Structures are given as C-alpha cells and as structure tokens.
Amino acid sequence: MDITESQAIYIMWLRQMKRFIRSRGRLVGTIVQPLFFLVILGSGLRSAVMPGMMGDDYLSFLAPGIIAMAILFSSMFTGISVLWDKQFGFLQEVLVAPVSRFSIIIGRTLGGATTALIQGFIILFIAFGLGVPIAGISGLMLTIVFMVLSAFTAVGFGLVIASKMENFQAFQLIMNLVIMPLLFLSSAFFPIATNPDMPSIVSQVSFFNPLFYMVDGIRGSLTGINNVLNPLVDLVVVLGICIFMLGLGSYLFSKSEI
Amino acid sequence: MEIIKTNNLTKKFNGFTAVDHISFSVLKEEIFGFLGPNGAGKTTTIKMLTTLLYPTEGSAVLTGFDILKKRDKVRKHIGVVFQEPALDTELTGKENLDFHARMYGLDKENRKKRIAEVLKLVDLEDKKDVLVKNYSGGMKRRLEIARGLMHYPTVLFLDEPTLGLDAQTRRAIWEYIKKMNKEEKTTIFLTTHYMDEADYLCDRVGIIDRGKILVIDSTNNLKNAIGNDVITLSCSELDELAKRLEKESWIKNVKQHDTFLTLGVKKGEEKIPVIFEIARNLNITIKSISVRKPTLDDVFLHFTGRIMRDQEKKETNTQNIPPMLRSRRK
Numbered sequence: 001m002d003i004t005e006s007q008a009i010y011i012m013w014l015r016q017m018k019r020f021i022r023s024r025g026r027l028v029g030t031i032v033q034p035l036f037f038l039v040i041l042g043s044g045l046r047s048a049v050m051p052g053m054m055g056d057d058y059l060s061f062l063a064p065g066i067i068a069m070a071i072l073f074s075s076m077f078t079g080i081s082v083l084w085d086k087q088f089g090f091l092q093e094v095l096v097a098p099v100s101r102f103s104i105i106i107g108r109t110l111g112g113a114t115t116a117l118i119q120g121f122i123i124l125f126i127a128f129g130l131g132v133p134i135a136g137i138s139g140l141m142l143t144i145v146f147m148v149l150s151a152f153t154a155v156g157f158g159l160v161i162a163s164k165m166e167n168f169q170a171f172q173l174i175m176n177l178v179i180m181p182l183l184f185l186s187s188a189f190f191p192i193a194t195n196p197d198m199p200s201i202v203s204q205v206s207f208f209n210p211l212f213y214m215v216d217g218i219r220g221s222l223t224g225i226n227n228v229l230n231p232l233v234d235l236v237v238v239l240g241i242c243i244f245m246l247g248l249g250s251y252l253f254s255k256s257e258i
Numbered sequence: 259m260e261i262i263k264t265n266n267l268t269k270k271f272n273g274f275t276a277v278d279h280i281s282f283s284v285l286k287e288e289i290f291g292f293l294g295p296n297g298a299g300k301t302t303t304i305k306m307l308t309t310l311l312y313p314t315e316g317s318a319v320l321t322g323f324d325i326l327k328k329r330d331k332v333r334k335h336i337g338v339v340f341q342e343p344a345l346d347t348e349l350t351g352k353e354n355l356d357f358h359a360r361m362y363g364l365d366k367e368n369r370k371k372r373i374a375e376v377l378k379l380v381d382l383e384d385k386k387d388v389l390v391k392n393y394s395g396g397m398k399r400r401l402e403i404a405r406g407l408m409h410y411p412t413v414l415f416l417d418e419p420t421l422g423l424d425a426q427t428r429r430a431i432w433e434y435i436k437k438m439n440k441e442e443k444t445t446i447f448l449t450t451h452y453m454d455e456a457d458y459l460c461d462r463v464g465i466i467d468r469g470k471i472l473v474i475d476s477t478n479n480l481k482n483a484i485g486n487d488v489i490t491l492s493c494s495e496l497d498e499l500a501k502r503l504e505k506e507s508w509i510k511n512v513k514q515h516d517t518f519l520t521l522g523v524k525k526g527e528e529k530i531p532v533i534f535e536i537a538r539n540l541n542i543t544i545k546s547i548s549v550r551k552p553t554l555d556d557v558f559l560h561f562t563g564r565i566m567r568d569q570e571k572k573e574t575n576t577q578n579i580p581p582m583l584r585s586r587r588k
Binding site: 003004007008010011015018019022023088089090091092093094095096097098099100 | 308309310330331333334336338340342343344345346347348349353356357358360361362363405
C-alpha cells in the first residue's frame with residue numbers, strides 16, 4: 001500500500017482517538033452503562049440459578065455477555081457516527097480527498113475497533129476484580145480475537161445503516177426493533193439454547209443470531225464454561241459474519257453520494 | 259489554457275433537472291464566478307466537478323483529467339470550500355489542517371511549512387490551537403479557505419464563500435481570495451448569489467438560472483451589454499411610454515418591470531430632458547427618474563427576467579385602474 005493511503009488510514013484513526021478522549025461524556029457513558037449491568041444485575045443475581053446454566057456463578061455467565069454488548073454498542077456507534085459527519089459536512093472533506101474509499105473505511109473501522117476494545121478491556125478488568133475466573137492465557141488471546149472481530153462486524157453494520165439512513169430517527173427504531181431483540185436472544189443475559197424453559201423454536205432460531213456466536217465465543221474462550229459450541233466453531237462463524245458485514249458496509253458506503 | 263472544461267454536464271434528481279446540459283470553460287489563473295439565485299444548480303455543478311456526485315449525462319475535464327475516469331487524479335488537483343462548514347469542530351484549527359495535509363499525502367516537512375504558511379495567509383496563527391467549535395463563523399470560513407489551499411491545488415472551488423457573514427468579514431474574505439489568486443496563482447471557481455461579490459472578485463461571470471447558463475462574459479462586457487448608463491423611471495402609463503421609447507434608436511434596450519422602466523443608454527444625464535419631452539407629448543407624467551452606472555443586478559435582471567413584470571401582478575394592476583382610463587388605453 002502506498003504512503004498516502006497508509007497516512008490517510010493513520011490520520012483517520014488518530015482523529016477518532018482524539019475525539020474519543022476529548023468527549024468525556026461518551027467515555028463515561030459507554031463504560032457506566034455496561035458496568036451497571038455487570039455490577040447490579042451480576043451481583044444481585046449472583047447466587048440465582050438460571051435454567052440451563054452450568055456452574056453456580058451467574059456473574060461469570062453474565063460478564064462475557066456484557067463485554068460483547070459494550071463492544072457491539074461502541075463499534076456500532078462508530079459506524080453510525082458517519083451520519084454525524086454527513087450532517088456536519090465533514091464527510092465531504094473526507095470524500096473529496098484523493099484517498100480510496102477503502103482506506104477511509106479501514107481507518108474508520110480501526111478507529112472504532114480501538115475505542116471499542118478499550119471499553120471492552122475496562123469491563124474485562126472490572127470483571128476480574130469482581131472475581132470472574134479466566135480459563136487461561138490462550139483463552140484470553142482468543143477472547144481478544146473475538147473482541148476485535150465483533151468490533152469490526154458492528155462497525156460494518158453501523159456503516160450499512162449510515163449509508164441507508166438520512167437521519168437519526170431511523171437509528172432509534174433499529175436499536176429498538178433489531179438490536180435489542182438480537183441481544184436478548186443472544187444468551188448474553190441468560191441461556192437460550194440450553195434452556196429447558198425456552199420454546200424449542202426460540203432455541204433453534206437463536207442459532208441464526210450472529211450475536212449468539214460472538215457472545216458464545218467470548219464465553220467459551222474467556223471462562224471456558226457455559227458455552228454451547230466449541231470456541232473455534234464460533235470463531236469460524238464470527239469470521240464469516242465479520243467479512244460479510246464489513247464487505248457490505250464498505251460497498252454501500254462507497255456507493256453512497258452526498 | 260483551460261483548467262476546467264465541461265461538456266453538456268447534466269444532473270437529474272428523480273426527474274427534476276438541477277443542472278441542464280451546461281458547457282463552459284474556466285481559464286488558468288482566473289477568478290470565474292457562477293452567479294445565480296438559490297436552487298439555480300450552482301452547488302450541484304460544484305459537487306459534480308469535485309467528484310462528489312455522478313453526472314447523469316455529459317462530462318467534464320479538470321486540469322486535464324476526466325471527472326469520471328480519473329477521479330483520484332482530479333481530487334489531487336482541486337481544493338474545495340463547501341457551502342456548509344466541513345470542519346471537525348472537536349479538533350483544533352491546526353489539527354484540522356494536519357488532517358487535511360495527511361489525507362493529501364504531504365510529507366512531514368511540507369506539512370509543517372505549509373500549515374504555517376496558510377495560517378499566516380488567513381491571519382489565524384494565534385488561534386491555531388483553539389478547538390474549532392469555539393471559532394466564529396468568519397474564522398471557520400478563513401480556516402476552510404486556508405485548508406483548501408494546503409495541498410497547492412491548481413483550482414480552488416468556493417461555494418458561496420461569504421454566505422451568512424457580516425459585511426466586514428465578507429470584505430476581509432474577499433481580500434484573502436484575491437490575495438491567494440495573486441500570490442499562489444490559484445485558479446478560482448466560485449459560486450455566489452451576491453452581485454457585488456461577483457462584481458468585485460470575478461474576471462468572468464456565468465449567469466445561471468434553473469440549471470442553465472444564460473450568458474458567460476467578463477463583468478465589464480456584461481455591464482456594457484445593457485448600455486453605459488441605466489435610467490430608471492416610473493410614471494403613470496408604463497406600457498405606453500415603453501412602447502414609444504422602444505422606437506428610439508439611441509436607447510439600447512427598454513425593459514418594463516412591475517412599477518418602473520429601465521433604459522440602457524449612453525450619456526444618461528443628457529437623455530433625461532429628451533425623455534421628459536417624449537413623455538409630455540404623450541401626456542404622461544414622470545413620477546421619478548434616476549441615472550446610474552449599471553451593476554450586475556441590472557445584468558442579472560436583464561438576462562433572467564426575474565423581478566420583471568409578471569403576468570399575474572399586471573392583471574391585478576389593470577383591475578385597479580378606473581374604467582375610464584382603461585378604455586382610453588385601448
């Protein structure tokens with residue numbers, strides 16, 4: 001790749017970092033929300049026994065789900081924030097530069113993934129502090145891979161939405177009608193596939209939920225307990241979803257006119 | 259040498275034609291202006307020339323590169339200042355410039371040197387480390403102009419460069435534009451709906467209305483086209499006087515508007531008594547009369563026919579005239 005393109009990717013990334021560090025509200029908000037889930041929900045239900053849950057520690061069941069949630073929300077926000085740039089006119093400045101659309105997307109994706117990972121790691125450390133066990137170093141490495149792939153996927157999804165949407169009203173709708181149901185059916189908060197109380201149709205449908213593989217992958221690699229599939233199987237699926245989403249997002253973004 | 263050359267450039271949005279088969283060229287190192295009302299198709303033209311929109315039909319060549327086939331090459335040679343501010347307000351002025359410099363592949367030394375240069379050009383050196391969200395409207399505009407110049411573009415596009423700025427700031431921006439045209443030898447393509455702006459800045463002006471170019475010429479030639487002087491007069495019987503005056507060969511053109519006539523003549527002061535004489539012979543009383551040098555306003559009025567008598571208004575006027583007078587007019 002030539003110098004101009006890599007420099008453009010770098011400055012796109014740097015811009016996101018600067019914005020992220022400067023907007024304290026966003027920094028605090030995106031960490032506090034998952035923290036509430038983790039601490040309040042996790043501690044409150046810690047000794048409760050969920051149907052279909054292995055072991056007796058709800059907090060270690062919940063922690064991987066919350067990490068996934070934090071990463072997904074943060075990265076999706078990055079993808080959708082293209083809309084902000086569109087509304088504030090800055091996107092024109094980016095698109096009129098002699099840089100390929102592909103580099104612009106790479107820069108944005110890397111920036112979004114970095115911020116998401118920072119948030120994911122903060123939650124991870126807090127989870128350790130609360131006594132969530134980890135399966136080992138190799139498991140932790142694999143967790144990081146899952147976190148990166150999930151972040152990329154969500155940025156791609158955000159780009160798809162941003163390319164197809166003109167304003168923020170639709171964003172709220174998509175959050176409520178698409179993301180929340182997917183999240184609840186991803187087994188982030190409670191078991192789905194192994195849950196005897198769930199109608200079998202719901203359990204089966206949950207295997208078509210991309211979020212399920214991310215949550216299950218992080219759970220399997222990080223804590224090594226309560227996962228439905230082998231983390232490596234999850235990895236293959238998540239990788240496929242990631243490539244598809246990022247490809248679709250890039251395609252739609254590069255086709256969109258101002 | 260032609261820096262921009264368009265050939266039947268057209269853009270349609272869902273059947274509405276925003277830009278309608280326009281062909282024109284912009285010469286090296288000139289300041290060329292598109293003058294037209296809001297919605298005339300100025301911004302759409304700029305967006306097509308800067309590769310942000312695909313033309314529906316036609317093509318254009320910028321600095322020797324086709325806007326459809328060599329998009330990256332075109333982008334490298336142009337600078338754009340958009341109508342709405344396109345700055346990242348969460349970054350400082352200097353960071354915005356640095357972002358731009360890197361996007362255009364300037365190396366480290368060049369970046370440093372050039373940022374200092376353009377900041378000096380627009381007098382923003384002491385504000386460079388302030389977040390852009392704390393800038394005033396005029397400062398933002400200046401920063402954008404500076405940014406547009408960062409990568410030594412051959413041609414700089416300015417879309418309504420002084421829209422929404424106060425009189426003093428406008429004048430300052432004009433000076434910067436003149437300065438960079440002279441010092442940096444940058445060709446400038448600007449759009450505006452302010453006559454005085456086009457008059458003051460542009461070497462050549464294209465008048466555009468409803469997606470079509472009506473005329474392109476130097477500002478002087480445009481003004482001469484309607485006569486060296488413009489006489490504006492209002493009187494009781496506009497139609498009648500206009501008809502009579504049209505027969506006079508010393509009047510270059512007669513235009514009838516809602517409540518007044520404009521005449522293009524030479525040596526306007528000397529013609530006033532003649533006009534009074536003609537009016538008196540027709541029993542018409544002239545209410546007011548004035549002579550002035552033509553402005554681009556007159557040119558615009560002349561070519562677009564806007565603000566000219568529109569049929570509806572005239573009809574209501576006719577009904578207001580007492581029946582007796584109306585019959586006399588027939």
